[in-house]
Amino acid sequence: MRRIESQIDTNAPDFKANHAAMSERLKEFHARQHATRFERPQRDIDRLARQNKLGVRERLKLLLDPGTPFLEFSTLAACREYDGAVPGAAVVTGIGIVQGREVAIHANDASVKGGAWYPHTVKKIVRLLDVALENRLPVIHICDSAGGFLPLQHGVFPDRYLGGRVFRNQVKLSQANIPQIAVVGGHCTAGGAYVPTLSDYNIIIEGTGAIFLGGPPLVKAATGEEVGVQELGGAVMHTSVSGTGDYRAATEQHAFSLAREIVSQWKRTPKTIIETATFEEPYYDPKELYGIIPKDRKTQFDMREVLARIVDGSRFHEYQPDYGTTMICGFAHIWGYKVGILANNGVLFNDSSLKAAHFMQLCNQNRTPLVFFQNITGYMVGREYEERGIAKDGAKMLMAQGGSVVPKFTVIANASYGAGNYGMCGRAWDARTLFMWPQAEIGVMGADQAANTMADVKIRQLQREGKELTEEEIAAIRDPVLEKFRQDVEAYTSTSELWDDGILDPADTRNALGMSISASLNAPIDDPHYGIFRL
Amino acid sequence: MRRIYQIDGEETECWLSHDGRSMILNTPDGAIPCQLDAAEAPGGYTLRVRGRTYDMRVAVGPDATFVHLNGQTFAIGRVDPAERLAGNDGGAVDDRIVAPMPGVVVSVNAKAGDQVKEGQPLLVIESMKLETSLTAPRDGVIAEIPFAAGDSFGLKATLAQLAPEEE
Helix, strand or coil: CCECCCCCCCCCHHHHHHHHHHHHHHHHHHHHHHHHHHCCCHHHHHHHHHCCCCCHHHHHHHHCCCCCCCEEECCCCCCCCHHHCCHHHHEEEEEEEECCEEEEEEEECCCCHHHCECHHHHHHHHHHHHHHHHHCCCEEEEECCCCECHHHHHHHCCCCCCHHHHHHHHHHHHHCCCCEEEEECCEEEHHHHHHHHCCCEEEEECCCCEEECCCHHHHHHHHCCCCCHHHHHEHHHHHHHHCCCCEEECCHHHHHHHHHHHHCCCCCCCCCCCCECCCCCCCCCHHHHHHHCCCCCCECCCHHHHHCCCCHHHECEEECCCCCCCEEEEEEEECCEEEEEEEECCCECHHHHHHHHHHHHHHHHCCCCEEEEEEECCECCCHHHHHCCHHHHHHHHHHHHHCCCCCEEEEEEEEEECHHHHHCCCHHHCCCEEEECCCCEEECCCHHHHHHHHHHHHHHHHHHCCCCCCHHHHHHHHHHHHHHHHHHCEHHHHHHCCCCCCECCHHHHHHHHHHHHHHHCCCCCCCCCCCCCCC | CCEEEEECCEEEEEEEEECCCCEEEEECCEEEEEEEEECCCCCEEEEEECCEEEEEEEEECCCCEEEEECCEEEEEEEECHHHHCCCCCCCCCCCEEECCCCEEEEEECCCCCCEECCCCEEEEEEECCEEEEEECCCCEEEEECCCCCCCEECCCCEEEEECCCCC
16 A cells, blocks of 8 residues: 655645644643543542542543553533533543453543533433444443432433433343443432443442432432431442342452453453554654644645544555545555545535445445545535536435445544535444544534524515614624634534534544544444435 | 565565465566575574575665675665556646636636746635635646636636646
8 A cells, every 4th residue: 555645844834824723722622621531629529538439530540451542432521511510521431441351431420510410411321322332342330420410300311312211222232242330439329220230240339339219318208217328228238138239349449350350251252353454653743733734624625634644654545536536535544454534625526426435335345444534515516516416426425324334433624514414424324433623613504604694584584674784783693693603613512512422632533543443343244235326 | 466676776576475385586587486584683584595595684664674685785665566657647737727616716826927836826716615725737827817806706617727838
């Protein structure tokens, strides 16, 4: 495979200006991420210490193999919700390594609102369990939650993908022969009691862990019975009387060493074999991405320059290099795994859509996972293109993409607008993981277009009523809408709402993809089959 | 395709195979049976060819492999055949810049009569929320840029024209 010849001049003024802008963004991003992970009000830290509990990050350290990577999902979930008072949505999720095995981890963060489940907490847990199901990853739950956040109970409880889905997914995991362990390091009350009880194995930490359908205050209110936490649902009672708990741990350290021991008892199923090559770092420095991604989202750039800083040895075998050139298709390796890459180099036209559809079929045929790099403002519009059947060719691309049986991974590298998001495996299309770069934008249309459209509707309505508007009045209508839309399309909104699995420093993309691909190979790859292509 | 190696600047094609008994190096001058065994020293090997034995040292770098043999060091680079044999692509370059899609001109950075270099930005267009910079396809003189900033244009409209190259 040949190396991409980079045309980038790292001394050019554009490169330097882009680099400065991205570095500034990343400084903010890393600071926010650090605050979400580690900064808590003193009273919350004191409360955990008083309860004799470790923080969630220390618990992860005890659980995971030292020196191995942890692919954390949606660190900044809920960052634009609840006035920013629920960092990370009060839960940590990700893929980590325990006893040399890839496992999915769901860990409540009791330093945030006692680990209560907010609507975004539930969304984040359900997503993690979907990841476990799709990739057949064993799950380790670290339970320490105050329960559903009552003032928002309708946002956590009744709907299809809310609270019940957590337990439903646990059942589906078990049914699919995927093991689960729950480490109970706090109270599991009401619905929360089902997390450890639906797990194949559970460990209760003496003194701090407890499981009950109704806690002492509720029992008192309901029946008048006065009973303490330990008698009602503590480690000793459950592991020796009720059989609800499997293992009693004397300390947190003991609990996590037991969990590790249980993982080492599991049968190892061989991973799916795909084409691999010897691992090679990219020839071009991934940090050069900072100078390649334009500081203005609207400026076009060559996605090959991005690929050169992500794939092994910067080597890329480009497919149909002279046809449908706004869509780059080709083969490369990431962490030694052979992948098929689809990357936007402009708007999707008829030829680029057909090329993408054809290439995805090739990849499915030879079981090559697909990686999408989105910088897409949409499928081309206009009479000429409708006559050529752009909607029909777009449909073919969707049919090939949605019908793919190989694992798919998506990086929203810059723009993700309109149906282009669909064709390029946006959130609804089951990418095994989907990450966003900090400057990337997502929406049905651009902020300017949306604001203009909405302002025009309003202006015309007023004109019909006989009102002529001055420039200032028009601006007064348009500007607030524009400001709101600008915020709405930002990566922070997307990641807050869990439309992605997290924002990435572009230089970390290669490792996030490598880990995602490796994890995906725990699941088998089906034989290719599709729906009807509108020819 | 045989592999192409560059040994001290000179290209040679060869392919290593095995006939069931020993390794065979297939070269344009014929097949040479040979055997390479690791020696004790780091990077050390013993090469047996045509009844003779050579001690050699090998060091592998990212762009070339260095072989020390008979008091001489050879730099051996691997040439990608697909790249080496691709020939010159392109051929005649079009003198016109044609609109890849309908859109609006954002800015014009050159005017008729200007001497421009290949790759120099001539104008920036916007279409589908994307600003694309269109660059000179070759060195030359601008004959015409028919649109001004703010003008809209259709698909395949000529956005810039270079003066024909003089023979």
